[in-house]
Amino acid sequence: MMDPSEINNFEDQWRKALKEASEAPPQSVWEGIEARLDQQEDKGMILPLWWQSPKIWYAAASIAALLLVGGIWYSNSKNGIKPNVEIASTQTAKERATAESDSQTAVAVNSAAAASAQIASENNVAEYSAKSGKSANQSNREVLAAVKQSESNVSPTRQNGVEGNSAATIAAAKEADNQATIDKNSTLAKVDKSPSAPINKANSNAVIATEAPENTNSLVPATAIAESEMALAMLSALPYSDLDVHMQKRYIFFRPDLKVEEPVEPLKSRDYYAALSLMPASFNPNLKVKEAPLGFTNQNLSSKKSVSGTSESGVSYAVQTQGGVKLSKHWSLEMGVSYLKGNSSYEGGGYVLSAFNNRSANVLENALAGLAPTPNNAYQDKNGFFANNGALYIDVAKTVSNNYQYLQLPVQAGFTIYPEKKLSYSVLGGMMANFFLSNELESASGEIITTKASDEIYRHMNWAATTGLRFSYKLSSKWNANLTGSYQKSVTSGFRSNQSLDSRPQLYGVSWGMRYSF
Amino acid sequence: MTFNEQELVQGCKQRNRTAQRQLYDVFGGKLFAICLRYTKNRIDAEDVLQDAFIKIYENIDSFRNDSPLEYWLRSVVVNTALNHLRQQKHLKDLDDIDLHHNGIADKEVTLGDFQLRQLMEVIQELPIGCQTIFNLYAIEGYQHNEIAQKLGISEGTSKSQYARARGLLQQKLNKEKRFNDGSVRDKQF
Incomplete structure (x- = not known):
């Protein structure tokens, strides 16, 4: 076994001999270091200072x-x-x-x-x-x-x-x-x-x-x-x-070793698309008569101070066109124009018999007729004419058909899940402007009251919120088959605010359509 | 060479090329000697020195004045050298060495009899594991447990490698000494 002092002696000797040892490195080492430092600085700037090279100036002077x-x-x-x-x-x-x-x-x-x-x-x-x-x-x-x-x-x-x-x-x-x-x-x-x-x-x-x-x-x-x-x-x-040298700083993007590779475009999701679809739907105008015909409210004979009645959905349809733009991989925005034929029926709500001519009318008809601006309307009850003339209110269920036509302008944002797959899903949401075109109210007796936008009973335009879920199946790079479930609900009344009627239509539908991507 | 260490560091922190060059001029020699000890030849040593200085310039901001600059520089160089060895997978399989001691202790030699270059060479001739551990333990002054941690080996391996290094060095130096004493003393290295 060695003496520890010997060991120390051994190491001390070596340490003494080598700790302060110095050996001049060759010049090439510093050159290498400097080159790498330059390289690093250039990386930071990416811009080599070529104008600092005298060779460039010699060349320029020669050419001049x-x-x-x-x-x-x-x-x-x-x-x-x-x-x-x-x-x-x-x-x-x-x-x-x-x-x-x-x-x-x-x-x-x-x-x-x-x-x-x-x-x-x-x-x-x-x-x-x-x-x-x-x-x-x-x-x-x-x-x-x-x-x-x-x-x-x-x-x-x-x-x-x-x-x-x-x-x-x-x-x-x-x-x-x-x-x-x-x-x-x-x-x-x-x-x-x-x-x-x-x-x-x-x-x-x-x-x-x-x-x-x-x-x-x-x-x-x-x-x-x-x-x-x-x-x-x-x-x-x-x-x-002797000439003045006017320096102009030029920043040239210069990376000699870099091969500029064109980014391989992924299968490009088309930016714009147009779609046409047909939507069978269930349309319910949610029509309510807010108050009984004015005459009855004042009539002691009447047991009905208010009216009751419900709208029933009818088979409706909408023809829809859409144009959309893809904002990103997942997001899209689309607008459209649709024609909606909304059929429904209104059931119940009493019955009005005119004392004069024995003609009958549903309270809805009565109310509608009362709103009509034509002065010679047969159902003028607004002025109390009915009440004073012995009109009778009969509480009887009666169904009238109540059909609407709207022009719809939806604006919807869509978020698409799996946009690159064959079958993709989109969640849609947005607002829709419903422009009233006409309403036809057909009484049981076959009389038709047609109301146009110009009659100023209905609002020209009411807002609806819309949401939906769309399944899109890629048929080819350009064609998609769409199946969209939609729900629309009016947020404003279809009637002018001062009227005795209220309508907030809602619609459920499933639209079938084709989409073409540009 | 007289220099103000703090100014030098400050200049290097500002990426001042003159200061960087001065730092190199002041410490390059000593640091190159370290590189030579940890490598097998000058070319490798130059590579390590170059890498080390780049690291020094890059990380000079992390140097605080709470320790001597030279100490910090040396540690950067040693670590760079170890990285270099790791990259070349020299330090991968360092095993315990079963020392077959022949019972005849080599005669202790006095290092004063040798030139620095000779000493460097005998170190470079050691097996890489021995060389590294000898450097870390004997010259840099690390403990075996620290070395074990640094190199990812067991403490026992470190010790046995060191013992072997020591034995080999003694042998080599004795040989060198005989050589020196002989007629071919003036061998050019």
């Missing part, structure tokens, strides 16, 4: 340079063919040059035409570069010699430009331009030009110079040359390093 050189070459070649066209001068340059020379025009005109021509040539001479100036001067001189309109004007020509001035700036060029204008009177052009100006300039000037003498008009060549100078000054651009 190529374009510029190409542009100059193109404009020069163009001018070579059509010497009358000024060298790449901008409209503003033209205008300025013209404006500046305008003030001199009078003087120029007054002086000899030849003198102005001379100015033109002098300007040309002045702006030649040291190298190319010689040939240009030669051509210029030839021109001058050819013109020979005023020998005295030839001699003062200075050739300052030939000596050259190394400071070629836009400011200098402008100054030169001004000078050119001012010096016209003294027929002395003193224009400093850079020796490093492109050879093209000299060539183009030569072109103009040869052109100038052809124009006997003094103003035109002077202007043209002023323009060309301006243009040339503009063309001799600053070196790129």
Whole structure:
């Protein structure tokens, strides 16, 4: 067994030897770390800062340079063919040059035409570069010699430009331009030009110079040359390093390794659908006579202070059309137009015998007739006419048929369970506007009282709540067979509020229909 | 190198690249030495160091100044190294080792006789289980029960692996010593 102190000794030795041990990691480790840190930062932004890469700017500068050189070459070649066209001068340059020379025009005109021509040539001479100036001067001189309109004007020509001035700036060029204008009177052009100006300039000037003498008009060549100078000054651009760099931040979504996969569309549940259905239904208008005919209430003879009677449902039907939109996987919203033929019967509620003509009427008929606005109605009991004239109330059960027609506009929301399965279930709920079309009340004696919406007995529109459960069976991708159980209940009375009658129709039905999805 | 530890940490918390680089410069060497101890070769050690520094930079926010920075950094590196070993399934089946002691105790050697690189190499040459447990117990100073918990092994395994590591190290160092004493001492590593 080892001595514990030995053990400690062993570990201590190792710990001492290794605890502070250090070994320089290779440079590649930090590079790897840095790359991963960059990657992480980029992930956060997703946007690589490509504009920070100098390579991009070198490339951009190269392209710009190529374009510029190409542009100059193109404009020069163009001018070579059509010497009358000024060298790449901008409209503003033209205008300025013209404006500046305008003030001199009078003087120029007054002086000899030849003198102005001379100015033109002098300007040309002045702006030649040291190298190319010689040939240009030669051509210029030839021109001058050819013109020979005023020998005295030839001699003062200075050739300052030939000596050259190394400071070629836009400011200098402008100054030169001004000078050119001012010096016209003294027929002395003193224009400093850079020796490093492109050879093209000299060539183009030569072109103009040869052109100038052809124009006997003094103003035109002077202007043209002023323009060309301006243009040339503009063309001799600053070196790129001196240009202002205007940065524009661009955020480019750049993920080179990412394959953009088109999301595989699931079997698309159609967004819109239309449906047509027929609903056999049980319609009950829940008609109540709120009070007995006015006459009877005042009649001591009558044992009936109020009336009793019930509506019985009849076999009804509705033809329904619907249009719907799927809002989400489960939710949908649908609207529709339906025609409802609601048949029912009204049973009981006493009997009224008119003392005058022995005609009989059910209290309902009586009430309805009493509401009718026609003044010559045979059943006018509202004014107490009946009561005072010995009408009799007989408590007898009698059935009258009471049939309604409504136009229905339902708006329902639906929640569909298992929307992707062959058989899906939807719970529906919503509101329905019932527009009253007509009511026919057929008495036992066969008399028919027809009430239209325009008679203003029934409300034009009453609201109903509607709910339902729909089974939908998918026949194909577009066609569905629907079976919908519906319940509708009016929330407002079908009659105008001031009437003695009340009706809150309700309807149960099962509709059968087909649905087409777009 | 003089540096303000708190400023360095603060800079790293702000994801300042200069501070991150400085942290690397200050501690990279020591941490790399740890990585070398827990791996078999330099390439693996470099991988571990890289992963560890990424973790350090990512989790620097969780560093509180209540303990020395170096202690925290070392623990991150050790944990990273252990993860690395786990991923390579080196630590999966560490068994108890039946030590066949031949009764002849290896002569204790003095580590001062060896270069650091030699020591590193003998550690790297240990079987991975022995190597890991030796590092954790002898150098990092964990107890066997802590090691058992860390590696998901029994305490007994930890102990037996350590005993074996110790024996192997003695053997190797004795060999090295003989080698050093011999004519080929100047072997280039």
